Amino acid sequence: MKDRRNPDKIIAFVMAGGEGKRLNPLSADRCKPAVPFGARYRIVDFVLSNLINSGISSVYLLVQYKAQELIEHIRKAWVISPLLPSQFVTVVPPEMHKETLQFKGTSDAVYQSLRLIELHQPNIVAVFGADHIYRMDINQMVWFHKEQRADVTIAALPVPLEQASSFGIIDTEADGKVREFQEKPQSPKPMPTDPSRAYASMGNYLFNTEVLVEALYEAHRLGETDFGNHVLPRLIASRRLYAYDFSNNEIPGIKPYEEVGYWRDVGTIDAYFDAHKDVLGENPRFDAFNPQWPIYSSNYQGPVAKILGGEIENSLFGAACVIHKNTRLHNCIVRREAVVEEGAELEDCIIMDYVRIGRNARLRRVIVDRHNVIEANVQLGYDRVADAQKYIVTDGGIVVVPMGKINFFARDSRGHGPGYAE
Numbered sequence: 001m002k003d004r005r006n007p008d009k010i011i012a013f014v015m016a017g018g019e020g021k022r023l024n025p026l027s028a029d030r031c032k033p034a035v036p037f038g039a040r041y042r043i044v045d046f047v048l049s050n051l052i053n054s055g056i057s058s059v060y061l062l063v064q065y066k067a068q069e070l071i072e073h074i075r076k077a078w079v080i081s082p083l084l085p086s087q088f089v090t091v092v093p094p095e096m097h098k099e100t101l102q103f104k105g106t107s108d109a110v111y112q113s114l115r116l117i118e119l120h121q122p123n124i125v126a127v128f129g130a131d132h133i134y135r136m137d138i139n140q141m142v143w144f145h146k147e148q149r150a151d152v153t154i155a156a157l158p159v160p161l162e163q164a165s166s167f168g169i170i171d172t173e174a175d176g177k178v179r180e181f182q183e184k185p186q187s188p189k190p191m192p193t194d195p196s197r198a199y200a201s202m203g204n205y206l207f208n209t210e211v212l213v214e215a216l217y218e219a220h221r222l223g224e225t226d227f228g229n230h231v232l233p234r235l236i237a238s239r240r241l242y243a244y245d246f247s248n249n250e251i252p253g254i255k256p257y258e259e260v261g262y263w264r265d266v267g268t269i270d271a272y273f274d275a276h277k278d279v280l281g282e283n284p285r286f287d288a289f290n291p292q293w294p295i296y297s298s299n300y301q302g303p304v305a306k307i308l309g310g311e312i313e314n315s316l317f318g319a320a321c322v323i324h325k326n327t328r329l330h331n332c333i334v335r336r337e338a339v340v341e342e343g344a345e346l347e348d349c350i351i352m353d354y355v356r357i358g359r360n361a362r363l364r365r366v367i368v369d370r371h372n373v374i375e376a377n378v379q380l381g382y383d384r385v386a387d388a389q390k391y392i393v394t395d396g397g398i399v400v401v402p403m404g405k406i407n408f409f410a411r412d413s414r415g416h417g418p419g420y421a422e
């Protein structure tokens with residue numbers, strides 16, 4: 001592998017304004033990048049870890065929709081060092097900018113942040129999405145960008161043809177030069193080498209700064225607001241656009257059993273739920289443990305998980321959760337400070353932070369969002385019709401209990417409950 005140090009001056013804009021409607025109700029009170037993932041992360045932690053691990057550490061998150069939970073997470077988890085002022089992760093709200101109080105789209109959000117580009121004078125600007133679960137060494141994309149003398153490079157990977165109309169679809173020459181870019185086409189073009197798949201944009205771009213600045217002024221003049229719909233297709237005629245093949249990206253420390261080029265767009269509840277299966281098991285498709293490419297998250301200072309008994313199989317536990325005796329947990333993710341009381345049975349569940357599962361409750365294929373109390377003896381996931389009267393039940397049969405009200409008095413008989421509110 002090549003030398004990872006990068007002589008370029010790169011700043012990153014992470015597009016964290018997405019509403020993530022299809023993730024409702026998990027995105028009802030927070031933007032999609034703030035949605036919890038796995039036993040201790042938020043979705044945004046994956047792109048931020050990739051940037052920091054790649055040595056790109058001047059990072060602006062452009063937020064918009066319901067950003068408060070994300071802002072709190074960034075404030076607490078993503079403080080790099082006051083001694084290194086050029087290394088930061090910070091949030092840019094739309095209010096700071098030109099003209100409108102809202103970003104009208106992804107390219108408009110960067111247009112309104114042009115002042116930050118002027119301030120830093122980078123030679124490359126990385127514009128990355130915040131919505132995906134993956135590991136990526138972005139330096140390898142930078143090397144490709146420079147070797148091809150590209151003006152713009154789009155990270156890309158093959159996706160099944162039946163899913164391709166949810167993505168920007170790219171057609172390239174043999175060396176990766178982009179011939180055509182169509183945002184979410186109704187009839188996506190298959191790859192010449194594989195008719196069952198199409199070559200999709202990951203929503204991660206590198207721009208030479210002057211090309212980006214000129215393109216953003218032009219888009220603004222034309223009333224265009226989006227990278228995928230407007231800026232990228234327009235640039236093909238006049239600029240060198242390349243697609244970087246993500247399947248060539250090499251991550252140190254990946255285990256032989258992991259899926260090479262793991263990348264998931266957790267855009268729906270069912271996709272989100274399925275991606276959680278990928279982090280479980282003896283040989284997970286995506287192993288959270290990789291000291292050579294860590295995924296960073298909050299600096300929570302509470303104690304470790306406490307397992308008092310029970311029959312536990314293939315499950316992950318966040319800090320300070322308490323699992324009482326005579327419980328049964330199979331294929332579960334239990335996040336920080338959750339409490340599972342005696343006799344409760346959980347199968348294929350995601351139990352988020354500060355949730356209490358009452359005695360003898362039985363939950364199967366359920367996501368319980370933060371700050372909920374599931375009362376004793378309640379059953380969820382066994383009667384679709386009854387569940388659907390109270391909660392969202394997805395096509396895939398996942399029951400989702402939306403975020404509850406923060407209640408610091410909701411402690412169990414032993415005093416456990418939401419405490420170290422992060």
Ligand SMILES: Nc1ncnc2c1ncn2[C@@H]1O[C@H](COP(=O)(O)OP(=O)(O)O[C@H]2O[C@H](CO)[C@@H](O)[C@H](O)[C@H]2O)[C@@H](O)[C@H]1O
Pocket residue numbers: 014015016017018019032033062063064103104105106109128129130131166167168169183184200201202203227228229265
């Ligand atoms: N107004 C705004 N301000 C700040 N951030 C905003 C924003 N609107 C959206 N975002 C964020 O920008 C990123 C892109 O979201 P979009 O909804 O614009 O596109 P989508 O994800 O559907 O497609 C995109 O990503 C897929 C890959 O998932 C590509 O295939 C496709 O070409 C590309 O357009 C997400 O991280 C989102 O959170």
